[in-house]
Amino acid sequence: MKTEFKFSNLLGTVYCKGNIIFTPDGTCLLSPVGNRVTVFDLINNKSYTLPFSHRRNIARLALNPKGNLLLSVDEDGHSILTNFPRRIVLHHFSLRGSVSALSFSPSGRHFAVGIGRLIEVWHTPSTPESNSEDGLEFAPFVGHHVHAGHHDTVQSIEWSGDSRFFLSASKDLTARIWSLDPEDGFVPTTLAGHRESLLGAWFSHDQELIYTVSQDGALFRWEYSQKPQTNGNEELVDADSPLGWRIMQKHFFMQKNARMKCASYHPRSNLLVTGFSSGLFGLYELPDFNMIHTLSISQNDIDFVNINKTGEWLAFGASRLGQLLVWEWQSESYILKQQGHFDSMNALTYSPDGQRIITTADDGKIKLWDTQSGFCVVTFTEHSSGVTACQFAKRGNVLFTSSLDGSVRAWDLIRYRNFRTFTAPTRLSFSSIAVDPSGEVVCAGSLDSFEIHIWSVQTGQLLDQLSGHEGPVSSLAFAPSGGTLVSGSWDHTVRIWSIFGRTQTSEPLQMQSDVLHVTFRPDSKQIAVSSLDGQLNFWSVSDATQESGINARRDVSGGRKLTDRRTAANVAGTKAFNCIAYSSDGTCVIAGGNSKYICLYDVQSGILVKKFTVSVNLSIDGTQEFLNSRDLTEAGPLGLIDTQGEASDLEDRIDRTLPGSTRGDPSTRKFRPAIRVPAIAFSPTGRAFCAATTEGLLVYSLDTALSFDPFDLDIEITPSSTLNVLKQKDFLLALVMAFRLNEAPLIRRVYEGIPVSDISLVVKNLPPVYLARLLRFVAQATDETPHLEFNLRWIEALLRAHGPYWKDRQTIFAAELRTVGKAIGRIQSDLKRLADENCYVIDYLVSQASAGGDENKKGAEQMLLDEYAGPAKILAHIGTGEADGTEDEDMEDEWMGLGDDD
Structure with missing residues (x-):
């Protein structure tokens, strides 16, 4: 079994805190999720998470105008500069302070950072595409200037269109105009007049106007003019007064008790969008302040809002419930509407086909996530309390869940509805569940009772209650072959039940400590048991004997909380695995617990194969092995000292929580996640495997979406040299060089430049390391290009040449083969539909000819000739297999009746 699993994606959470930004083309949305950045592709309906991570939660994001440099800054001011298209970290740098505003200039040469009351302007580090020769710099971050003038935190920085000036808005009730470089006759200007802290200040598109917005809902329009002089009821311009920025108009957002939390302005379309603490947003047209519409999109504060480059899409982030929304205001429809779990996740399971992941949480919600797109497909909210366990039936169309509300529910994942609800005779809170592979019987265990309840799925009736345990039942599992149920309990025993037998007897297996989790090996011959003393025991089901054991206390132990009095190595609460799972081939077992480590073991030898670190986020408790002694004071650790009373805003100083409470109302409690x-x-x-963690649903995979092959890659392998090799008709070498460079347009050009007659020879001699990538590319080309026969010839050659190789490695190439199968099935359905339409047309024309005389018959024959003369020529072109002519592509599209989307 391969063990080179790498972080692939982060699901379960879509937005935490900070700002959300659009890419320059407006098609992708970047959202900070804890200490990582998730990218939502709004056109292709996909999401992915960038591979790097910060040491704390991300506070600000910024993209340069070209869209190739991403600058992310965490709460401590540590910044990471990333090549966004390549997802490669270029530089690390510390800004030495908490960053509250970040913005690139429109020219892309500078970026401004708000650190407390200071504004620092830096030169943008050069890239290989810029003016530097090799793109490598000894000191990539070079300071340009520091502006000190505000008396409180800077909340917003916006540049003018020519990158010569920028506006800053601060909590000190003022906005200021700064110049990037010294300008003749220009002095920094202060715009004062608001009564509360400013949220934003912007230039108009022609830079003749300035708009400022404050937290109390006031909008001021400023113009550069002379001071007006009143003469009766008329206003006259005082010719002697100097020119300056003056308030020309005031508007107010009347939202009763709701306060403004965020605002964004789009200069080209003069649109202003604002978000309020009531979950309401408003869209206004300036300078006339015409309200276009308002809409309530959340139950809590809207923390951040942004507008894409074209001004069509509005993005909103609400951190309290973890909501992320993209709204198209012209059509009044959602482009994206996602929400993660706002409470800790308890259980997860894969669908039998591996395409979906089900997660359950303490918030009572059940969410279904698509592994390909990364989006939540459906959410079930029927449970009235936390959902503790979930499991699929063998076919994958039915899901069973157990909850603390005393019910076990069955869900139809075709119609997305709850079709069965199972309850016990007495009020119980179910904590574990097991489903017979046939889907006929469902079992549930509870920490409140020592019995196992069994129901019939068909009738919903309670069939039996299995007694035998002397403590709460903590875990249940059905054998994949069916007929055998295994249960683990806090009474230090694991029992094996034959529930379909004549007698409901059980075989007890004695443990040394409380049983936390049990699971079956895929062949149903072995069970793995995790106990509270940190042991992993493996038992034979047929002989009821222990085959092996692993002492995992040292492996799982790790991470110290701020409140711990002991070191990480001596904390008892982190020394056991709460969940274990077998690999698909049964050779390995993976386990996780109340620590930051996930351990992968080889079952046969009992060796720790690999250890995965879940998170390095210092904003979460338990990620450090040792506490910093500098953070320890006489009053305790600095992280536990409440500094809320020292906040500058009154709203932040008010404490509405109960004294000493750590649990209660989720909207008011304070907590530090572990x-x-x-x-x-x-x-x-x-x-792949997935793990439900404090940060979200982490997916680790062997298939990396963005791959790069550095082996044998020297300076001579360039796009131009690859095309020269293609012209010399060395097709195999050209294809390998294109894969090493990993440029999609170059791969497609080489792929389409290979003649049909040489396809089988190229595929036969292709190195095995490129087979999966070629198969994945051909399947993608089948969906995106109109070369029907050409793509099918490639698929046929691949299957003929390497079919036995893939057959022996079905688990390795399962994703690629499934993608090819879907592409072929789509082609089949399209051709069938087209053939049916043609048959209907021919039947209609023949019926018209038989109904009329000779003239109608001749007319129908001519129509048939005209109808199919074009397809005949096109078939002649397609038969040659050439795929590099745009004229042939247009003709083939016209004949197939397929557009680009098909």
């Missing part, structure tokens, strides 16, 4: 892994599961394909 790292833990409550659930873990392997994908049925064996190519």
Whole structure:
């Protein structure tokens, strides 16, 4: 089994805090999720998470105008500069302070950072595409100037269109105009007049006007003019007064008790969008202040709002419930509407085909996530309390969940509805669940009772209650082959039940400590048991004997909380695995617990194969091995000292929580999350596994979406040299060089430049390391290009030449083969539809000819000739297999009746 799993994606959470930004083309949205950045592709309906991570939660993001440099800054001021298209970290740098505003200039040469009351302007580091020869710099971050004039935190920085000036808005009730470089006759200007802290200040598109917005809902319009002089009821211009920025108009957002939380302005379309603490947003047209419409999109504060470059889409982020929305205001429809779990996740499971992941949480919600797109497809909210366990039936169309509300529910994942609800005779809170592979019987265990309840799925009736345990039942599992149920309890025993037998007897297996989790090996011959003393025990089901064991106390132990009196190595609460899962081939087992480590073991030898660190985020408890002694004071750790009373804003100083409370109303409580892994599961394909953690649903995969092959890559391998090799008709070398460079347009050009007659030879001699990438590319080209026969010839050659190789490695190439199968099925359905339409047309024309005389018959024959003369020529072109002519592509599109989307 391969063990080179790498972080692939982060699901379960879509927005935490900070600002959200659009890419320059407006098609992608970047959202800070804890200490990582998630990118939502709004056109292709996909999401992915960038591979790097910060040491604390991200506070600000910024993209340069070209869209190739991403600058992310965390709460401590540590910044990471990333090549956004390549997802490669270029530089690390510390800004030495908490950053509250960040913005690139329109020219892309500078960026401004608000650190407290100071504004620092830096030169943008050069890239290989810029003026530097090799793109490598000894000191990439070079300071340009520091502006000190505000008396409180800077909240917003906006540049003018020519990059010569920028506006800053601060909590000191003023906005200021600064110049990037010294300008003749220009002095920094202060715009004062608001009664509360400013949220934003912007230039108009022609830079003749300035708009400022404050937290109390006041909008001021400023113009550069002379001071007006009143003469009766008329206003005259005082010719002697100097020119300056003056308030020309005041507007107010009348939202009763709601306060403005965020605002964004689009200069080209003169649109202003504002978000309020009531979850309401308003869209206004300036300078006339015409309200276009308002809409309530959340139950809590809207923390950040942004507008894309074209002014069509509005993006909103609400951190309290973890909501992320993209609204198209012209059509009044959602482009994106996602919300993660706002409470800790308890359980997860993969669908049998590995395409979906189900997560359950303490918020009572069940969410279904698509592994390909990364989006939440559906959310079930029928449970009235926390959902503790979930499991699929073998076919994958039915999901079963257990909850603390005393019910076990069955869900139809075709119609997305709850079709069965199972309850016990007495009020119980169910904590574990197991489903018979046939889907006929469902079992549930509770920490309130020592019995196991069994229901019939068909009738919903309670069939039996299994007694035997002397403590709460903590875990249940059905054998994949069916007929055998295994249960683990806090009474230090694991029992094996034959529930379909004549007698409901059980075989007890004695443990040394409380049983936390049990699971079956895929062949149903072995069970793995995790106990409270940190042991992993493996038992034979047929003989009821222990085959092996692993002492995992040292492996799982790690991470110290701020409140811990002991070191990480001596904390007892982190020394056991709460969840374990077998790999698809049964050779390995993966486990996680209340620590920051996920451990992968080889079952046969009992060796720790790999150890995964879940998070390095210092904003979460339990991610440090040792506490910093500098943060320890006489009053305790600095992280536990409440500094809320020292906040500058009155709203931040008010404490509405109950004294000493750590639990209660989720909207008012204060808590510091701790790292833990409550659930873990392997994908049925064996190519990935996912873990439910404090930060979200982490997906680790063997298939990296963005791959780069550095082997044998020297300075001579360039796009131009690859095309020269293609012209010399060395097709195999050209294809390998294109894959090493990993440029999609270059790969497609080489791919389409290979003649049909040489396809089988190229595929036969292709190195095996490129097979998966070629198969994935051909499947993608089948969806995106109109070369029907050409793509099918490639697929046929690949399957003929390497079919046995893939057959022996089905789990490794399962994703690629499934993609090819879907592409071929789509082609089949399209051709069938087209053939049916043609048959209907021919039947209609023949019927018209038979109904009329000779003239109608001749006319129908001519229509048939005209109708199919074009397709005949096109078939002649397609038959040659050439795929590099745009005229042939247009003809083929016209004949197939397929557009680019098909």
